[in-house]
Amino acid sequence: MDVRALLKDAGLAAFVTFMLALPMIGFQTVDVSGGVGITVVTRFGDVAISVVLVFFGRLALSLLQQSNWRLPLLALSAGIALGLPLLKTQAHYPVITWLTVIASAVIAIRAAWLTFDVSGVVGRDESNRMGDAAAFVGRWFGPVFVVFALIFPFLPTTSRYVLDLGILVLTYVMLGWGLNVVVGLAGLLDLGYVAFYAVGAYSYAIIARDFGLTFWACLPLAGLFAAFFGVILGFPVLRLRGDYLAIVTLGFGEIIRIVLLNWTSFSGGPNGISGVPRPSFLGMPFHPNPPEGTTSFHQFFNIDFSAEHRIVFLYYLILVLALVTNFFTLRIRRLPIGRAWEALREDEIACRALGINPTNTKLTAFAIGAMFAGFAGAFFATRQGFISPESFSFIESAVILAIVVLGGMGSQIGVVLAAILLIGIPEFFRELAQFRMLAFGAAMVGIMIWRPRGLLAHRDPSIRLADSAGAGR
Amino acid sequence: MTRTPLLEVDHLTMRFGGLIAVNDISFTAYDREITAIIGPNGAGKTTVFNCLTGFYNAPVGRLRLTGARGEFLLERMDGFRIAQKAGVARTFQNIRLFPRMTVLENLIVAQHNKLMAASGYTVAGLFGLRSYREAEREAIDLARSWLDRLGLTAQADWEAGNLPYGSQRRLEIARAMCTKPVLLCLDEPAAGLNPRESAELRELLTEIRDRHRIGVLLIEHDMSVVMGISDHIVVLDYGRLIADGTPAEVRSDPAVIRAYLGEEETDQIPPEVARDLRQEGRA
Incomplete structure (x- = not known):
């Protein structure tokens, strides 16, 4: 073991940390009391602590390469990760404590991985192992997730806030699954996916407002309109690929938003549309005093009125919509059209040589992806009760695309994990206050380093010779 | 003649x-x-x-x-x-298989038009109608006969991109023949x-x-x-x-x-x- 090299390596990491931490952590601007200006507060103590932490963290990671250091390091880092939250130091340095705990946990996990999984490292290559793990996750975690999602509203720990968060995450899961058809399966990079979400939301709001149709009548219409817009976008971009396609779809997303912003007589412009009708349960509204001639949900079931009924109903509504999206996608992947999408992603020229119509194939991918965004948009409108172009900015498209890419292109379970990470983590890290987005960014960088092809980059064949031979003969 | x-x-x-x-x-x-x-x-x-x-x-x-x-x-x-x-079917000078799809899938995709019609342009296939299942079985049988001919049956569920070069060339011919x-x-x-x-x-x-x-x-x-x-x-x-x-x-x-x-x-x-x-x- 080369002690000098280890120290040099750890020292370099500490130096980099110092250069980064000095401007970012070392100086903080605060308002002077009385509001006459700002002054700079220095926090060199925090900088020093960060540098020391990085030094030892890096050293520990390097030492993990030595097998006889693994167990002591495992014990030490696990001890720090578990013990530190119990100490009183939290009060002084909440952020530093958090980061130390997380870093120790990572080292502990790594140490445990290396200690107990040596047989896996030898003999089988990394990608294969990841594929097996992903297949395992897909087979067992899928049903577990569904069961958990079903009982989630009734868990004692689920507050109104957590339930709202669940609805938000599920909305993004559905959008991610919808975009997965376009990006993951057909390989068409779409940066304007939020446009179809907007079309769905405005379709529902305007049809419900002007024609008085119920949510359930509007839902298919919203999907239909969004699919129609998907085809409209599809036509001009048929010949484009990669970067060029991304630019045009990006522009399309902005066009929809700007039209909604400026066509005041139609969409209400920047004021949006308020008073979007709430959904009803089989025609029974969720309302303490239902209008004449209707029975309210709580009256019908003879229970006390609670505002949470509607939230729980919305939760199950988006859960069902998302699961429908999932099962539809899983099913269509095994049909000729789904295989043609994947073939188109792999090689468009070969597709044409095999007589596959690239125009129809691309347009159906755009239309079906857009349709699911339209459903999600209608749900969004009925949940919020108010929509405006603000909700459909480019950042939404970017988040949805990030969910798909982070989850592993084409992976359905990956989308769920990525949506929980991307939407859930920023919420859970609220304690970190202004360092919330820093932690978020660090998590993203970490995932891209350790899982460059996405969390679950595993492709299940749409058909297997073994299965079909068993079933067919 | x-x-x-x-x-x-x-x-x-x-x-x-x-x-x-x-x-x-x-x-x-x-x-x-x-x-x-x-x-x-x-x-x-x-x-x-x-x-x-x-x-x-x-x-x-x-x-x-x-x-x-x-x-x-x-x-x-x-x-x-x-x-x-x-x-008219063709192969390419630089092989153009669908590398991340399996060998079998490559041969099934080649029968796209027949299967598309059999799946009622997706609607019938979505509900798993019998006619579509039979068409799919026929497609698999055709693919299987080619796999047997080329000696690739054992590799049917491999990603096509992982096949040796010579097998990729022959698979591309089989794929063209499946049309x-x-x-x-x-x-x-x-x-x-x-x-x-x-x-x-x-x-x-x-x-x-x-x-x-x-x-x-x-x-x-x-x-x-x-x-x-x-x-x-x-x-x-x-x-x-x-x-x-x-x-x-x-x-x-x-x-x-x-x-x-x-x-x-x-x-x-x-x-x-x-x-x-x-x-x-x-x-």
Whole structure:
């Protein structure tokens, strides 16, 4: 073991940390009391602590390469990760404590991985192992997730806030699954996916407002309109690929938003549309005093009125919509059209040589992806009760695309994990206050380093010779 | 045996800007025969293929296909319709499999149009109707027969990109055959194969001609393949057709020898160039 090299390596990491931490952590601007200006507060103590932490963290990671250091390091880092939250130091340095705990946990996990999984490292290559793990996750975690999602509203720990968060995450899961058809399966990079979400939301709001149709009548219409817009976008971009396609779809997303912003007589412009009708349960509204001639949900079931009924109903509504999206996608992947999408992603020229119509194939991918965004948009409108172009900015498209890419292109379970990470983590890290987005960014960088092809980059064949031979003969 | 014309190429010309890649070529490929197109690099062989399979639209010339599916004028058809309706399948000089799909999936995708109709354009397939399940089983059986023929059954569920190079070449041919073509166009199928694989390829191609009874059009540099199995050879050089006949005829054709071995130094400056030079000297 080369002690000098280890120290040099750890020292370099500490130096980099110092250069980064000095401007970012070392100086903080605060308002002077009385509001006459700002002054700079220095926090060199925090900088020093960060540098020391990085030094030892890096050293520990390097030492993990030595097998006889693994167990002591495992014990030490696990001890720090578990013990530190119990100490009183939290009060002084909440952020530093958090980061130390997380870093120790990572080292502990790594140490445990290396200690107990040596047989896996030898003999089988990394990608294969990841594929097996992903297949395992897909087979067992899928049903577990569904069961958990079903009982989630009734868990004692689920507050109104957590339930709202669940609805938000599920909305993004559905959008991610919808975009997965376009990006993951057909390989068409779409940066304007939020446009179809907007079309769905405005379709529902305007049809419900002007024609008085119920949510359930509007839902298919919203999907239909969004699919129609998907085809409209599809036509001009048929010949484009990669970067060029991304630019045009990006522009399309902005066009929809700007039209909604400026066509005041139609969409209400920047004021949006308020008073979007709430959904009803089989025609029974969720309302303490239902209008004449209707029975309210709580009256019908003879229970006390609670505002949470509607939230729980919305939760199950988006859960069902998302699961429908999932099962539809899983099913269509095994049909000729789904295989043609994947073939188109792999090689468009070969597709044409095999007589596959690239125009129809691309347009159906755009239309079906857009349709699911339209459903999600209608749900969004009925949940919020108010929509405006603000909700459909480019950042939404970017988040949805990030969910798909982070989850592993084409992976359905990956989308769920990525949506929980991307939407859930920023919420859970609220304690970190202004360092919330820093932690978020660090998590993203970490995932891209350790899982460059996405969390679950595993492709299940749409058909297997073994299965079909068993079933067919 | 009477020879039935399958593909008649008439006065085909293709220009790229000022470059005439294919210059007024006419030849006929016959049904149930292997027709080879040979010529030095840059002779325009692949351009002929690309015109034939709809990747380029030739401005001049006629490509008439008279096969089991009827008569088609290929120069007027879209690329994918040539494969779908007329039944012309092709492979590529640089292999174009679907690398991240499995071997079996590659062969199933090739039967897309048949399965698409059987799945009621997705609606019937979505509900898992019996007719679709049967069509899918037939598709798997066809794929399986090709896998058995190529000895790739054990690798059926591998990603196609992980197959050895020679197997990828053969899989691409099998994929083209799964479209049930009347004319199979192969662009340098023996490129990069070792002698044993190349012998296997010869056997496969004669089998396709004799058992599947279709026409094969072949671009190839490997002379053992060309001379061994072709019934008919067309030689191109600088976009022009310089010879057309049986292997024996082509082998002894002085124009072909000149194109492959180069002209002897006795040749003078061509008359038109000499004239231009004289004119320049005068000016």
